Amino acid sequence: MLGAPVWSSVRQGLSRGLSRNMGGWASGEGKKVDITGIYPPVTTPFTATAEVDYGKLEENLHKLSTFPFRGFVVQGSNGEFPFLTSSERLEVVSRVRQAMSKDKLLLAGSGCESTQATVEMTLSMAQVGADAAMVVTPCYYRGRMNSAALIHHYTKVADLSPIPVVLYSVPANTGLDLPVDAVVTLSQHPNIVGIKDSGGDVTRIGLIVHKTRRQDFQVLAGSAGFLLPSYAMGAVGGICALANVLGAQVCQLERLCRTGQWEDAQKLQHRLIEPNTADRTKRNFQGSWGLV
Numbered sequence: 312m313l314g315a316p317v318w319s320s321v322r323q324g325l326s327r328g329l330s331r332n333m334g335g336w337a338s339g340e341g342k343k344v345d346i347t348g349i350y351p352p353v354t355t356p357f358t359a360t361a362e363v364d365y366g367k368l369e370e371n372l373h374k375l376s377t378f379p380f381r382g383f384v385v386q387g388s389n390g391e392f393p394f395l396t397s398s399e400r401l402e403v404v405s406r407v408r409q410a411m412s413k414d415k416l417l418l419a420g421s422g423c424e425s426t427q428a429t430v431e432m433t434l435s436m437a438q439v440g441a442d443a444a445m446v447v448t449p450c451y452y453r454g455r456m457n458s459a460a461l462i463h464h465y466t467k468v469a470d471l472s473p474i475p476v477v478l479y480s481v482p483a484n485t486g487l488d489l490p491v492d493a494v495v496t497l498s499q500h501p502n503i504v505g506i507k508d509s510g511g512d513v514t515r516i517g518l519i520v521h522k523t524r525r526q527d528f529q530v531l532a533g534s535a536g537f538l539l540p541s542y543a544m545g546a547v548g549g550i551c552a553l554a555n556v557l558g559a560q561v562c563q564l565e566r567l568c569r570t571g572q573w574e575d576a577q578k579l580q581h582r583l584i585e586p587n588t589a590d591r592t593k594r595n596f597q598g599s600w601g602l603v
Contacts, residue, residue, distance in 0.1 A: 346416065348548045349381060349548055349549055350380060352551075354371065355403060372410045372411060378559060379562050382415040385403055385417070386421070404440060407440075424449045430468055442474060442475075447481060456487055458490045469497075476500075478503065478507070480507070480533075498523040505529035506528075507533050511537050516532065517544035529548075530547065531548050531550050534587065543568075552587075553586060567579060
């Protein structure tokens with residue numbers, strides 16, 4: 312929990328019109344941060360005694376840094392954040408920030424079950440180097456997580472966050488899809504820059520793109536398995552677990568889509584479907600990842 316001095320400094324910063332170089336609050340040109348591109352959701356390696364293996368983490372990052380990724384995501388589902396303590400979550404963000412190039416974006420998963428805990432984790436992650444916060448839907452009381460409740464939650468987090476906020480909908484893990492109407496409302500917030508949608512419903516992705524087209528809001532596909540159709544529907548990139556093991560191919564697919572080489576993109580997308588499925592089905596959580 313953050314102490315009174317931290318909360319005081321946050322309030323003072325917000326009252327001055329808080330801004331960062333990568334900031335989510337509208338810049339002088341009224342433009343939000345651009346999250347276009349491919350991001351591998353970095354795995355969290357564990358030792359045999361279930362401690363975070365920071366050496367392996369840094370080793371993995373050095374390997375991933377050889378690919379033309381826009382940045383990295385930590386503490387997503389692939390990072391197994393539910394298995395980490397709060398201090399471990401922050402230490403992972405700090406270590407990744409120190410190990411990666413300064414010109415890359417670091418998106419850090421700061422979602423918690425309560426709004427207050429999410430705000431505090433977001434503030435702490437900003438302090439240790441995160442460029443943006445990726446906030447998963449709270450889901451323990453999913454039956455009460457209607458649009459109004461989720462809009463309230465995300466608005467409060469975005470209001471108090473010193474860094475941009477990316478919405479995160481991953482129904483396979485939470486049992487909850489962030490409703491499209493809530494996404495549309497939240498897209499109007501100056502500090503909410505986009506969404507990672509991992510549901511795999513390309514119709515939904517297209518609808519979100521269409522309904523937020525008047526906002527400065529971007530959509531990222533949550534898997535390489537539907538990256539091409541997401542681009543065709545207007546997505547600007549992806550946070551793809553497969554990029555941890557086939558980084559060159561996922562980046563090539565991005566390039567083909569963005570340059571309109573759809574026939575070649577289709578062939579490559581077809582080749583990536585099976586390894587992407589294997590990547591999803593063969594995961595054995597809590598430390599099985601080790602090296603990428």
